[in-house]
Amino acid sequence: MQNITIYIDDKKLEVESGKTILEVCRNNNIEILTMCHLEGVLDVGACRLCLVEIEGVNKLLSACTTKVAANMVIRTSTERIKRYQRITTELLFAERNHMCSVCVANGKCELQNLGYKVEMDSIRYPRLFPQCEVDTSHSWYVLDHNRCIMCTRCVRVCSEVEGAFNWSVKNRGYQVRIISDFNTPWGESTTCTSCGKCLHACPTGALWPKAIVQGQLDKKPEIIEELMAKRKMGL
Amino acid sequence: MNRNDLKVISEKAKEKHKKYKHKICVCCGAGCISSGSEGVLLKLQKEIVERGLQNEVEVIPTGCMGPCNQGPLVKYLPENTIYQKVDCENISQIVQSQIVEKKPIEDLLLFSDFHPKPFINAHDDPFFKKQLKIALKDCGDINPEEVEDYLAYDGYLALGKVLFQMSPEDVIAEIKHSRLRGRGGAGFPTGLKWETVYKYVSEEKYVICNGDEGDPGAFMDRSVLEGNPHRVIEGMAIAGYAVGANKGFAYIRGEYPLAIKRFEQAIKQAKKNGLLGNKILGSEFSFDIEVRIGAGAFVCGEETALIASIEGKRGTPKPRPPFPAESGLRGKPTLINNVETFASIVPILNNGGEWYSEIGTPKSAGTKVFALAGKINYSGLIEVPMGTSLREIVFELGGGIQGGGEFKAAQTGGPSGGCIPAKHLDVKMDYESLMSLGSIMGSGGLIVMDEKSDMVDVARYFMEFCMDESCGKCVPCRVGTKMMHDLLQKIYDGKGTSIDLERLEELAIYVKETSLCGLGASAPNPLQSTLRHFREEYESKIEQDID
Ligand SMILES: Cc1cc2nc3c(=O)[nH]c(=O)nc-3n(C[C@H](O)[C@H](O)[C@H](O)COP(=O)(O)O)c2cc1C
Ligand code: SF4
Ligand code: SF4
Ligand code: FES
Numbered sequence: 001m002q003n004i005t006i007y008i009d010d011k012k013l014e015v016e017s018g019k020t021i022l023e024v025c026r027n028n029n030i031e032i033l034t035m036c037h038l039e040g041v042l043d044v045g046a047c048r049l050c051l052v053e054i055e056g057v058n059k060l061l062s063a064c065t066t067k068v069a070a071n072m073v074i075r076t077s078t079e080r081i082k083r084y085q086r087i088t089t090e091l092l093f094a095e096r097n098h099m100c101s102v103c104v105a106n107g108k109c110e111l112q113n114l115g116y117k118v119e120m121d122s123i124r125y126p127r128l129f130p131q132c133e134v135d136t137s138h139s140w141y142v143l144d145h146n147r148c149i150m151c152t153r154c155v156r157v158c159s160e161v162e163g164a165f166n167w168s169v170k171n172r173g174y175q176v177r178i179i180s181d182f183n184t185p186w187g188e189s190t191t192c193t194s195c196g197k198c199l200h201a202c203p204t205g206a207l208w209p210k211a212i213v214q215g216q217l218d219k220k221p222e223i224i225e226e227l228m229a230k231r232k233m234g235l
Numbered sequence: 236m237n238r239n240d241l242k243v244i245s246e247k248a249k250e251k252h253k254k255y256k257h258k259i260c261v262c263c264g265a266g267c268i269s270s271g272s273e274g275v276l277l278k279l280q281k282e283i284v285e286r287g288l289q290n291e292v293e294v295i296p297t298g299c300m301g302p303c304n305q306g307p308l309v310k311y312l313p314e315n316t317i318y319q320k321v322d323c324e325n326i327s328q329i330v331q332s333q334i335v336e337k338k339p340i341e342d343l344l345l346f347s348d349f350h351p352k353p354f355i356n357a358h359d360d361p362f363f364k365k366q367l368k369i370a371l372k373d374c375g376d377i378n379p380e381e382v383e384d385y386l387a388y389d390g391y392l393a394l395g396k397v398l399f400q401m402s403p404e405d406v407i408a409e410i411k412h413s414r415l416r417g418r419g420g421a422g423f424p425t426g427l428k429w430e431t432v433y434k435y436v437s438e439e440k441y442v443i444c445n446g447d448e449g450d451p452g453a454f455m456d457r458s459v460l461e462g463n464p465h466r467v468i469e470g471m472a473i474a475g476y477a478v479g480a481n482k483g484f485a486y487i488r489g490e491y492p493l494a495i496k497r498f499e500q501a502i503k504q505a506k507k508n509g510l511l512g513n514k515i516l517g518s519e520f521s522f523d524i525e526v527r528i529g530a531g532a533f534v535c536g537e538e539t540a541l542i543a544s545i546e547g548k549r550g551t552p553k554p555r556p557p558f559p560a561e562s563g564l565r566g567k568p569t570l571i572n573n574v575e576t577f578a579s580i581v582p583i584l585n586n587g588g589e590w591y592s593e594i595g596t597p598k599s600a601g602t603k604v605f606a607l608a609g610k611i612n613y614s615g616l617i618e619v620p621m622g623t624s625l626r627e628i629v630f631e632l633g634g635g636i637q638g639g640g641e642f643k644a645a646q647t648g649g650p651s652g653g654c655i656p657a658k659h660l661d662v663k664m665d666y667e668s669l670m671s672l673g674s675i676m677g678s679g680g681l682i683v684m685d686e687k688s689d690m691v692d693v694a695r696y697f698m699e700f701c702m703d704e705s706c707g708k709c710v711p712c713r714v715g716t717k718m719m720h721d722l723l724q725k726i727y728d729g730k731g732t733s734i735d736l737e738r739l740e741e742l743a744i745y746v747k748e749t750s751l752c753g754l755g756a757s758a759p760n761p762l763q764s765t766l767r768h769f770r771e772e773y774e775s776k777i778e779q780d781i782d
Contacts, residue, residue: 084748088710088749091710091711
């Protein structure tokens with residue numbers, strides 16, 4: 001890989017070509033907010049939190065899916081970007097039922113952390129309060145749609161890492177839902193191997209093991225990356 | 236069949252038509268079929284045989300003739316007399332009067348319910364007079380189910396010329412010269428797109444024809460696919476030769492069973508005659524087309540979602556770059572163009588890029604097909620040179636507003652577009668002019684509204700459409716369209732506040748700038764454009780509130 005020069009927030013950087021803007025930023029301690037990104041699986045550009053401004057490009061592009069190019073001039077934290085990150089966060093909170101104080105993920109939730117990061121002191125949009133199911137049919141695990149933010153990290157981990165293809169998505173628009181198999185209760189899935197990787201991949205309190213209560217969730221999303229790194233080395 | 240055989244067959248087909256003295260075309264586009272034209276066709280064929288006129292009169296089913304609301308339509312050639320709202324009862328009168336006595340029937344003439352003096356030659360009617368049919372040429376004159384009919388109208392001669400006399404570079408240069416822009420909505424220069432795909436080196440490349448046409452009220456592409464499928468096939472094959480692809484897919488929405496049937500039938504006929512498949516017309520070029528059927532999601536018209544759908548995946552868009560030209564179907568360089576774009580290729584190669592580039596306006600060359608609908612007297616399908624004014628379309632071609640009402644606004648570009656108010660009636664219909672008014676050309680939907688239309692309701696309707704059709708992948712579009720819809724509903728119901736309006740405007744900009752694909756990015760357009768031109772309607776609904 002050849003080295004190229006790029007500029008991020010007025011800092012000149014020599015970086016390897018072929019990398020995404022997100023990778024380069026993380027390697028250089030430049031903070032980019034993300035939610036659908038998960039180390040170890042492919043990026044889909046769905047949450048739109050990682051949007052950056054690029055000089056000469058009239059659209060905002062997602063850092064997780066856009067590769068660096070020679071002489072790119074990138075801005076990661078303009079007022080506009082910050083404003084949009086805050087709206088995105090508010091919309092995520094307003095979309096389903098996020099009651100942090102009674103959630104298993106309280107204190108360990110990436111969505112909750114995001115709220116703090118963007119200094120969300122209130123939600124300006126009416127909460128939708130949808131009636132969502134809680135699927136407790138699996139012997140060990142729970143899927144609580146009330147907390148799901150549709151990042152599809154579980155879907156990608158299940159297909160790309162575990163190879164089980166249990167998870168997918170049904171419906172359109174704000175009515176999308178994660179489904180198991182062909183829309184069967186998780187406990188009746190014929191593809192789920194009960195490996196538990198999706199629980200670690202999930203950023204919120206949507207997927208969790210039955211043995212815990214409020215605030216006890218212990219997620220290790222980094223195990224996905226470790227697993228994939230080992231696999232690449234042939235271990 | 237090789238290239239010489241093609242000329243022979245083409246001549247033969249022409250001969251066959253020449254032997255008839257009269258030709259009667261019965262419109263069998265989906266519109267006229269729904270008003271009963273198939274029965275009319277059968278009755279007419281029977282009547283001709285019963286009167287022993289079958290060697291004099293040719294009767295054929297054709298594709299869409301344009302004035303769909305007046306169907307079933309029957310056209311008599313060579314005089315080009317069109318009869319409207321024909322039913323089986325009228326048949327013997329038509330044959331007796333038109334064929335035997337050579338007298339047209341005034342009461343049945345097209346638009347006789349509007350004009351005191353309808354035209355015997357339909358081309359004299361303003362509805363047709365101002366039109367210039369290029370993409371739709373022959374549609375309404377030929378039988379879309381017979382390849383010989385297409386050949387009689389010089390079909391596949393352009394493909395023959397391309398394969399034997401032109402290099403891929405020549406073809407691309409000709410298309411670039413024509414200044415044709417994609418008719419699927421965004422208006423990207425077609426020649427440039429072809430060149431980009433051509434330049435990527437790959438063993439495998441694909442050509443895709445986008446026939447998903449999901450805009451409510453639009454039926455331009457359907458009419459082309461139903462009325463002249465071989466034109467699209469020929470255009471796709473030429474594109475395949477130019478960019479270096481041997482495989483094409485036509486993605487047609489499932490709600491168009493007739494278009495699918497005719498297109499598949501046309502593929503079979505083309506293959507049988509050596510016009511598709513291995514070594515086309517005896518050249519070294521092979522090209523094959525398969526049909527893929529869409530399941531009715533608007534978002535599947537977006538190119539990356541369409542590709543995912545062809546691959547058998549859930550139809551959700553992917554971030555671009557990479558663009559399909561670099562990495563499209565199965566990760567290979569892929570050319571994707573709209574139906575109408577492909578339908579414009581053959582005339583460009585037959586008449587030259589120069590000819591095409593001189594039609595229309597400097598930046599928007601050629602013609603555009605519009606589906607006229609709403610509170611207008613003559614709705615249906617029209618094709619006009621780019622740069623024709625909205626006033627001409629509404630008041631001359633369209634015959635003005637229904638019931639003598641007042642023109643209030645026209646919506647172009649469907650849920651991705653915007654409205655044009657009366658004070659801009661003289662706007663030229665081309666990409667740039669529409670954009671400067673905050674609307675877009677879009678794929679060609681044109682809905683005319685009268686003074687009774689409530690613009691907040693119009694915005695609410697289109698937002699509801701986008702909210703339902705959002706694929707749900709990215710946050711701004713999935714949640715943003717729902718929030719905007721609910722706010723619009725609240726204002727429409729008279730319960731909105733000025734804060735709601737502020738939120739709405741902020742969300743509109745946010746959704747536009749942050750959404751992953753064009754659906755979200757353009758979903759706020761109808762809202763923003765009604766706010767721009769009819770803000771007072773929003774405010775009047777809010778003032779009633781305590782606020
Ligand atoms: C939500 C959405 C829906 C679309 N639907 C269609 C469609 O139905 N037909 C079409 O040709 N293009 C549609 N497009 C545009 C395509 O993505 C693409 O730009 C087009 O097919 C390219 O062809 P062209 O260059 O010939 O216009 C749509 C785009 C978006 C964002
Ligand atoms: S269940 Fe969790 S990982 Fe899966 S989509 Fe929902 S929030 Fe994301
Ligand atoms: S903008 Fe809408 S349709 Fe497009 S990817 Fe996002 S959610 Fe899907
Ligand atoms: S992390 Fe890039 S879009 Fe979600």
